[in-house]
Amino acid sequence: xxxxSDTLQGNSPAPHPVDPAKYPVLSRVSRPADIRRMDLDELExxxxxxxxxxIAEVSVNPGHFASSMGAVELTVALHYVFDTPxxxxxxxxxxxxxGHKLITxxxxxxxxxxxxxxxxxxxxxxxxxxxxxxxxxxxxxVSAALGMATAARIKGESDCPHPRNVVAVIxxxxxxxxxxxxxxxxxxxxxxxxxxxxxxxxxxxxxxxxSLNSYLAGLNTSKSYNALRYNIYRGLHRMHLINEHNRGRxxxxxxxxxxxxxxxxxxxxxxxxxxxxxxxxxDLRRIIRVLTDIRDMRGPRILHLRTVxxxxxxxxxxxxxxxxxxxxxxxxxxxRSTGGSAPKWQDIFGQTLVDLARxxxxxxxxxxxxLSGTSVSMMARxxxxxxxxxxxxxxxxxxxxxxxxxxxxxPFVAIYSSFLxxxxxxxxxxxxxxxxxxxxxxxxxxxxxxxxxxxxGVYDIAYLRNIPGMTVAAPRDASTLRRLMxxxxxxxxxxxxxxxxxxxxxxxxxxxxxxxxxPIAIGRGEKLRHGSDVTLLSIGPIASEAARAIADAEVxxxxxxxxxxxxxxxxxxxxxxEIGRAGRPVITVEDGARAGGFGSAVIEWxxxxxxxxxxxxxxxxxxxxxxxxxxxLRHLAGMDAxxxxxxIVAAAHSTR
Numbered sequence: 001x002x003x004x005s006d007t008l009q010g011n012s013p014a015p016h017p018v019d020p021a022k023y024p025v026l027s028r029v030s031r032p033a034d035i036r037r038m039d040l041d042e043l044e045x046x047x048x049x050x051x052x053x054x055i056a057e058v059s060v061n062p063g064h065f066a067s068s069m070g071a072v073e074l075t076v077a078l079h080y081v082f083d084t085p086x087x088x089x090x091x092x093x094x095x096x097x098x099g100h101k102l103i104t105x106x107x108x109x110x111x112x113x114x115x116x117x118x119x120x121x122x123x124x125x126x127x128x129x130x131x132x133x134x135x136x137x138x139x140x141x142v143s144a145a146l147g148m149a150t151a152a153r154i155k156g157e158s159d160c161p162h163p164r165n166v167v168a169v170i171x172x173x174x175x176x177x178x179x180x181x182x183x184x185x186x187x188x189x190x191x192x193x194x195x196x197x198x199x200x201x202x203x204x205x206x207x208x209x210x211s212l213n214s215y216l217a218g219l220n221t222s223k224s225y226n227a228l229r230y231n232i233y234r235g236l237h238r239m240h241l242i243n244e245h246n247r248g249r250x251x252x253x254x255x256x257x258x259x260x261x262x263x264x265x266x267x268x269x270x271x272x273x274x275x276x277x278x279x280x281x282x283d284l285r286r287i288i289r290v291l292t293d294i295r296d297m298r299g300p301r302i303l304h305l306r307t308v309x310x311x312x313x314x315x316x317x318x319x320x321x322x323x324x325x326x327x328x329x330x331x332x333x334x335x336r337s338t339g340g341s342a343p344k345w346q347d348i349f350g351q352t353l354v355d356l357a358r359x360x361x362x363x364x365x366x367x368x369x370x371l372s373g374t375s376v377s378m379m380a381r382x383x384x385x386x387x388x389x390x391x392x393x394x395x396x397x398x399x400x401x402x403x404x405x406x407x408x409x410x411p412f413v414a415i416y417s418s419f420l421x422x423x424x425x426x427x428x429x430x431x432x433x434x435x436x437x438x439x440x441x442x443x444x445x446x447x448x449x450x451x452x453x454x455x456x457g458v459y460d461i462a463y464l465r466n467i468p469g470m471t472v473a474a475p476r477d478a479s480t481l482r483r484l485m486x487x488x489x490x491x492x493x494x495x496x497x498x499x500x501x502x503x504x505x506x507x508x509x510x511x512x513x514x515x516x517x518x519p520i521a522i523g524r525g526e527k528l529r530h531g532s533d534v535t536l537l538s539i540g541p542i543a544s545e546a547a548r549a550i551a552d553a554e555v556x557x558x559x560x561x562x563x564x565x566x567x568x569x570x571x572x573x574x575x576x577x578e579i580g581r582a583g584r585p586v587i588t589v590e591d592g593a594r595a596g597g598f599g600s601a602v603i604e605w606x607x608x609x610x611x612x613x614x615x616x617x618x619x620x621x622x623x624x625x626x627x628x629x630x631x632x633l634r635h636l637a638g639m640d641a642x643x644x645x646x647x648i649v650a651a652a653h654s655t656r
Contacts (some may be wrong), residue, residue: 009564013118015108022056023049029103032130034080040285045079047072047284050099051312057110058098059331063450065122066310066323067171070099070201073284074305075099078197081291081419082165085129088148092170092180093140094122094323096199099446104130113512114450116628116636121451136454137419138392141168142196146183146300149192167296171307173200173369176390187300188271194300196273199281201320203311263608282311321372334536342505345444348478349501350375352485353412353441358384359491362410366390368397374414374443394419396440398426405436410489416444417457417500424463427496432467435495439488440464445474445500446540446591447620447634452627458620460500461539462596465569471522474540477507480520480566487519502541502591504630525572531561533652535579535645538589539565539598545634546589549644558652568598571605580611585651587616589644594619603609614654616647 020027023135025042026049029035035046049071058065076099078089084104091097101119102110106128112118123131133144145168157164175198176182187194268275276294277284287305294301309324310316315334316323328337357363364386365379371389380387390397394415401411415423431438445457460590465472471493475481484499528543529550538546543564550560561584563575568590579586586606588599599617606613618639623635634640 010130013109013112016111018107023053025049025108026053026102030105030457032084032103035076035080035103043076044284047076049100053102053107054098055313056377057332059329061111061113062325062327064095064325066316068093068314068319069316070307070309070311071096071199072099073078073282073287074101074197074199077284077287077291078167081288081295082167087165087456088132088145088167090133090141090145090168091123091135092168092174093138096171097123104128104275114627116626116632120627122454134454137422138174139180141170142180142183142187144560146187146192146194148188149191149194153192165193167195167197169197169199171643172200173392180393186273188273191299193298195294196302198302198304199307200278200304200523201307206607274301275304276301278306281305281307284483299353310575342508344504345501345506346375348481348506349414349441349561350393352482353379354382354548356485356489357386360410362408364404364409364411365414366401366411367414368392368394368419370416376414394423395426399430400424401438402430402434402436405438406434410437411440412441414441414443417442417460418444418455423457428467433498435469437493438496439500442498442500445501446502447630448503449630449633450627453624456625458593460498460556461590461592461598464498465514465601470569471497471567473498473567474500476541476543476564483518483520487522490519493522500540507541507544523567523570523572525565525567525575527563529562531559532582533558534560534648535584536560536562536587536589536648537565537581537602538649539568540591542589542591545641546644548641549648552641552645555649556649560648568601571601576605580606580609580613583613585655587618587647587651590619592619595622614651616651618644618647
């Protein structure tokens with residue numbers, strides 16, 4: 001078991017029993033087998049209970065709301081028709097899986113959702129046998145489910161009297177991701193018993209983009225034709241006139257006949273995957289009937305359901321994008337908490353991007369289905385022709401930016417740190433090798449908090465700093481972010497540049513905009529404080545945590561020099577020579593992976609230049625960090641002010 005799951009076990013929250021007066025049906029459900037004994041009226045009442053429960057709980061303990069509200073009937077139908085957990089359900093992304101958690105025994109613990117030691121906000125196999133695969137990044141469900149279905153076939157589990165079914169639930173625009181298409185293409189050539197459910201709500205976080213979304217919006221398939229085709233198939237199969245070996249020929253004939261009669265072509269059936277739908281994803285009785293009809297079919301097939309994101313809560317139905325993860329809200333009025341007044345890092349980035357675009361017509365912006373999440377939406381409002389949301393396609397976003405840069409434009413690519421991992425090959429092959437001036441603005445860098453292990457942005461320094469020609473920087477405050485973005489446009493700057501910044505509020509400053517500020521010198525850090533006992537090097541906003549630790553150590557009579565290095569690549573060699581000659585113990589502090597990160601870069605440089613100094617690295621330890629508040633996780637990881645103070649004191653005493 002992983003360290004993440006050990007942490008969860010060690011801090012198990014006390015259950016809160018579900019109130020039968022408020023939730024008369026949900027309170028009777030401790031596992032999916034309970035709902036299989038219910039009649040259809042009770043199942044519909046269960047759906048109503050789930051929605052009321054989610055509204056009450058998520059309003060006071062924020063999480064992903066609208067997607068789960070839209071998938072309630074689908075969730076209940078899946079666990080009613082399929083024998084979970086023996087049958088496998090693989091959720092894509094996991095934004096839609098709160099209802100799934102409630103009916104798989106976790107409703108009494110849902111008050112701990114996304115809290116340290118509590119339930120994960122996403123499906124987590126370490127948490128429950130009903131969570132069959134990790135789901136935090138989009139578009140992986142088809143490939144994972146195909147692997148499971150193929151394993152069942154190899155092990156003989158798909159040919160036994162009660163064959164194992166595997167279901168992939170993909171939605172929230174994930175079907176547009178490249179990995180999903182790779183999985184579909186492979187599934188089409190497989191005999192694996194795989195059902196793919198397309199939960200189509202016309203939304204990701206922001207409205208979906210691209211031709212596939214337009215295609216799905218207009219797709220219509222005859223219900224009577226689907227019923228006729230299935231009945232004919234079952235009849236011929238019973239008479240042994242067709243079998244699974246020649247199914248493909250019959251399917252291709254059916255598809256051709258359908259195209260001729262309906263004058264429609266279906267992209268999925270063009271892949272030789274049987275397609276059913278679209279159906280109303282909120283008609284519980286119809287979904288159960290259809291799932292029951294197609295459950296025993298062999299081979300890959302797709303069920304297309306149309307749902308409404310935020311279903312059952314009017315404010316979320318009217319504005320599903322902003323209700324994707326709404327934060328605290330009043331369940332009666334729908335009024336949401338505005339939070340603090342300090343500007344967010346993403347908004348500093350968004351406004352600076354607009355300022356730069358006003359002054360330089362070469363500036364373009366790209367994001368991957370995160371217009372509002374990255375504040376590229378600010379650029380889209382003023383410069384729509386120079387702003388591109390490519391959907392959940394991070395690899396394409398990077399290579400597309402490379403093409404823009406090759407022709408003289410200066411693209412800024414805004415993607416969350418953990419999502420940029422999906423485009424690593426593209427960064428190297430399509431940008432860095434050619435030395436193209438693409439600027440990667442890496443949002444949600446470092447520990448992100450409640451979204452947890454799949455979303456922490458802790459590896460970007462380590463996976464970027466070793467790429468030749470790549471500049472890697474992290475501002476400690478809003479002013480430095482603006483200056484770094486301005487520096488990205490300097491004529492003398494060559495090759496790609498990465499600027500990482502965290503989630504949440506940015507430290508305030510007085511400089512109004514990057515265009516009024518001086519672009520920062522590439523590879524130059526800043527000395528923040530003189531000291532005589534210990535040298536501390538920090539990078540990024542965690543400098544404030546380090547500053548508190550230095551002040552605490554000073555009370556104990558320890559004098560610490562503090563440098564904000566700003567750049568992990570290239571390192572400021574003047575500063576490093578200075579600290580090397582000083583000969584004091586060195587502490588490095590970063591909000592990123594300790595293995596291979598900024599601290600490792602400092603050790604490498606000191607060793608290469610003959611400085612034999614003791615170096616203590618503080619950062620994310622070599623394990624996966626669970627979910628919780630950022631403050632809790634920094635303490636858990638040993639990188640909060642208290643841990644830094646201890647390291648300073650220990651380093652100072654080691655030389656006395």
